Structure formats: structure tokens, C-alpha cells
Amino acid sequence: MLKYKMLIGGEWVEALSGKTYRAINPATGEEAAEIPLAGSEDIDRAVEAAQQAFPIWSKKSQAERSDLIWKMAGLLKEHEEEINRIEVLDHGTPIKLARIQRHISSMNLEYAAQASRTLMGSALPYSAHTMSCIQREPIGVCALIIPWNSPLMMVTSKMGACLATGNTCIIKPSAIDSMVTLKLAEILSDLDIPAGVINVVTGPGGTVGESLAAHPGVRFISFTGSSETGKRIMSVASGTLKRTQMELGGKNPFIVLEDAEIKKAAQRGVASSCNNTGMVCASPGRYYVHQRIYDEFIQEYLQGMKKIKVGDPWDEQTDMGPVVSAEHRERVEGYIRSGVEEGAKLLLGGKRPDQPPLDKGYFVMPAVFSEVRPHMKIYCEEIFGPVACFTRFSSDDEVIDMANDNIYGLCASVWTQDTARGMRLVERINAGVVAINSDRFVSSETPWGGFKESGFGKENSVFGLEEYTQLKLLVMDNN
Numbered sequence: 001m002l003k004y005k006m007l008i009g010g011e012w013v014e015a016l017s018g019k020t021y022r023a024i025n026p027a028t029g030e031e032a033a034e035i036p037l038a039g040s041e042d043i044d045r046a047v048e049a050a051q052q053a054f055p056i057w058s059k060k061s062q063a064e065r066s067d068l069i070w071k072m073a074g075l076l077k078e079h080e081e082e083i084n085r086i087e088v089l090d091h092g093t094p095i096k097l098a099r100i101q102r103h104i105s106s107m108n109l110e111y112a113a114q115a116s117r118t119l120m121g122s123a124l125p126y127s128a129h130t131m132s133c134i135q136r137e138p139i140g141v142c143a144l145i146i147p148w149n150s151p152l153m154m155v156t157s158k159m160g161a162c163l164a165t166g167n168t169c170i171i172k173p174s175a176i177d178s179m180v181t182l183k184l185a186e187i188l189s190d191l192d193i194p195a196g197v198i199n200v201v202t203g204p205g206g207t208v209g210e211s212l213a214a215h216p217g218v219r220f221i222s223f224t225g226s227s228e229t230g231k232r233i234m235s236v237a238s239g240t241l242k243r244t245q246m247e248l249g250g251k252n253p254f255i256v257l258e259d260a261e262i263k264k265a266a267q268r269g270v271a272s273s274c275n276n277t278g279m280v281c282a283s284p285g286r287y288y289v290h291q292r293i294y295d296e297f298i299q300e301y302l303q304g305m306k307k308i309k310v311g312d313p314w315d316e317q318t319d320m321g322p323v324v325s326a327e328h329r330e331r332v333e334g335y336i337r338s339g340v341e342e343g344a345k346l347l348l349g350g351k352r353p354d355q356p357p358l359d360k361g362y363f364v365m366p367a368v369f370s371e372v373r374p375h376m377k378i379y380c381e382e383i384f385g386p387v388a389c390f391t392r393f394s395s396d397d398e399v400i401d402m403a404n405d406n407i408y409g410l411c412a413s414v415w416t417q418d419t420a421r422g423m424r425l426v427e428r429i430n431a432g433v434v435a436i437n438s439d440r441f442v443s444s445e446t447p448w449g450g451f452k453e454s455g456f457g458k459e460n461s462v463f464g465l466e467e468y469t470q471l472k473l474l475v476m477d478n479n
Ligand code: NAD
Pocket: 145, 146, 147, 148, 149, 172, 173, 174, 175, 203, 204, 205, 206, 207, 208, 209, 210, 213, 224, 225, 226, 227, 229, 230, 232, 233, 247, 248, 249, 250, 280, 281, 382, 384, 410, 449, 450, 454
């Protein structure tokens, strides 16, 4: 079994209590690694280390910082196989998806290294005798709290922006899959980064995460996770008025109009619902299909879904691996049961595979429900698994009302060959990211982030970099 330590102040350390927990391989249910279980005393030393490193790191020139972050991206490429191995072991990510995620993670770092060199201040000529200008400063010690669903991409996106803008960080991965973040930190220790600039602490959110969120030495929290946890973090962080950025849940409408290219929309829907076993915040949560094409679309969708290969994540042919844990599988299965009990029609899947080798891990076959109605739990709540929920509609106004009638507002897509009509519809959707004929929402260059209970603040892009800075006004009397 692998054994990990945490990174605090440039040292690889056990938890001060000596406690550990076990990471489980979701594809087999077997123990994969032993990980330190941090306590609040470990958070104190991590914050102290990050505070000490802050004046050193923030005073480096932008070129020096960008150069180091660019090299991080290169190290990720060099160590690709090692990283992918851990990703498959820890998360059950199919190997072909792990390669894509590693590639995106390097791009996240490269983007932060490049774009931060162009972040500029500006002069404000507000009177003849006064010169004033705006300067962007780093905030200080940042807590980067990561969910379990795509840890490498999440951590590189946050860490790249945080470090490029001159902050130091304490990264807290999810206790469910901490290994890839610890591996990343180990790989990066080949670089000449001052001790304490990057710290990684491991353990459950309720204790370790909360100590971090409450710590007065932490000045900014970038959080990705559930809306419920986001609210808890905001309340804990309010004690010291920390700034926060919240990337939370979603229940994203996927709207298919009667003139859509049915085949293309169905293919993209299937791929999106099965990507990372449906454990993606941008996954389609509610399919709305115009009643005129409803049956035809569902038939096309089912055909596509039947081609999805659920299997061993090491198999190059596998499209979909297990869900991340036994607990999460029970949660997803609970939703499937509630869909059936509340009267939705289960057209496909939803069962555990019972043939070896898939009978050991946390697999669940992708499920498709039709006739899903607004009063049902599967219609309203985020499932975060491979479960597609179909509802029919008959007019543009009706579908927009239904799409907006949810606590979340992360992203949405409209599928139509009439782009002007598509544009009119997406403009009326209350979500942070909207698309016509596309479900490819996320890239290093584009801002990602939701409205309503999907959170606030942006990840990626120049706007994502700006989150990690504070504006200072400098005024000079030149009379
Ligand atoms: P989660 O909220 O359970 O945990 C996220 C992180 O927060 C973990 O590191 C966890 O240990 C920590 N945490 C938990 N309780 C805490 C507390 N009280 N104080 C501080 N930290 C705490 O979420 P999850 O189950 O890991 O991830 C799934 C959720 O993340 C889904 O709701 C999904 O939509 C959301 N998500 C959103 C985005 C986005 O960009 N909007 C991206 C990915 C995932």
C-alpha cells in the first residue's frame, strides 16, 4: 500500500497527532494508500508557513513567478504516466479520460503563467494636480479547497491563478481522493519554489477544511464543492471577513428545440452525461425536449447510451468507470429509487453490474428516465452521477420558465438550427454560462462560474486571475 505525507513549509510531514486514514480504489473497493489525517494544529503550522513565504513570493518579479509556473506545466507532462496511474487508482478515472485531464491541467498552468504577465493597472486622471493609479496586489494566504470530482484539473486551475498573482496557498483536497494532489506537490518539489509557497493538508472537510476556513491568517478562500458546504464555509469565514469565491452545484438545463440536429444533440448529451461517470458540475441535469421530437430524441439517446462501455478504468476501450465511493454510489442509487417511486419511467440502466471484475468496485450502469416531472426529487436536485432525466415541453416560454425554476444557475445549453431563436432563449436563462449547440463550456481562457446557489466569482480566464488580487488606489499630488 502507498504511504503519503503532507507538504507543510517545504517539509514532508505526518499529522502532528500521527493519525492517518485509508484511500480506497473505487474500481475494486480495495485500500490503496495511507494518508495523514490533519488536525487544527497542522492547519496552524501550514498557515504560518504560507504567511512566512508570502513576502518572499509576492516580491518576486512577475517574470520569475510565471517562469516557475510554466515549468510546473512541463513537469506535469514529464510525469504524465505517474500522474495518470494515481488518478486511475484514486478516482477510478478511465485512463483515456485521465490523459485528457492531465493535458488540460498543464494548459491551466501555462495559461496562468502567460496571462498573469498581462494583468495591468491603470492611471486615473481625475484632476489636473493629482495623479492616481490603480495597482493590483496579491491578497495573501489563500485556502484552495478542492472537490473529489476532477482533482487535478481543479487544483491546477486554482493553484496556477493563485501563485501567478503572487499569493501563497494551502491546498486541501477532498479526503476521498487526495492522492493526485499529493503526487502533484511531490513532482513540483523538483522546482526552486520557496518553502511554504505551496502547502498541502489532508483530511475531512468538517474538521480540516473548517479549521482552514476559520483561520484568521487565511485571507481568501477559493472553494469548489457542493452548495451546502459553500454556505457553511461562508458562515465560518465571515468571522474574519475573508473574501471567498464559490464554484458550487448545478442542475443544468439541456434544451432541445424541435428543429435541432437530433443526432448531434443526442450524441453530445450522452457524452456529457457519462463524462467522469456524470460527476461533473456542468453535466446536463435536466433534459427538456420539445414534444414534437420527444420520442425520436429519446430513441436516439438510448441508442447512444447503450454504446457506452462501462468497465475497468485501465481498459483503453472504457468510456465510464465507477463512481468515486461506496457512499456516493448509495446516494446515486437513492435518487434512482426515488425516481421510480415518484413515477418517472426508468428506460435504461440504474443497476449495479454483477459480473466480475465490475462486481467489486462502485459501478452503476447509466440510467435514463423519461416523464420526469417538476415535483420529483430527480428533477430538482443535483444527482452528480450518470442519470439522465427527460421532461417534455411545448413552447419557448414554458421551457424558459422551467429552466429558471431551480435554485441553481450554473450553465445551460440550447440545441437548435435557428441560432437567432437560440440566442433569444439563452439570453433569458439565469445562469453563468450559456451555449447554443455546444456543451463544451470550460477552458483555461474562458470564465467559468455560476449564478444563484451555483455560487459567485470566476474560475479560469483573466477574470479568474483577478479573483486572487485586490485593487489598491494610489494618489499623488503633483502640484
Ligand atoms: P463537498 O462540498 O462535499 O466537498 C468539497 C471540498 O470541501 C472537500 O475538500 C471537502 O473535504 C471540503 N469540505 C467539506 N465540508 C467542509 C467544511 N465544513 N468546511 C470546509 N471544507 C469542507 O463537495 P464534493 O462532494 O467533493 O464535490 C461535489 C460537488 O462539487 C457537487 O455539488 C458539484 O456540483 C460541485 N462542483 C462544482 C464545480 C463548479 O465549478 N461549479 C466543479 C466541480 C464540482
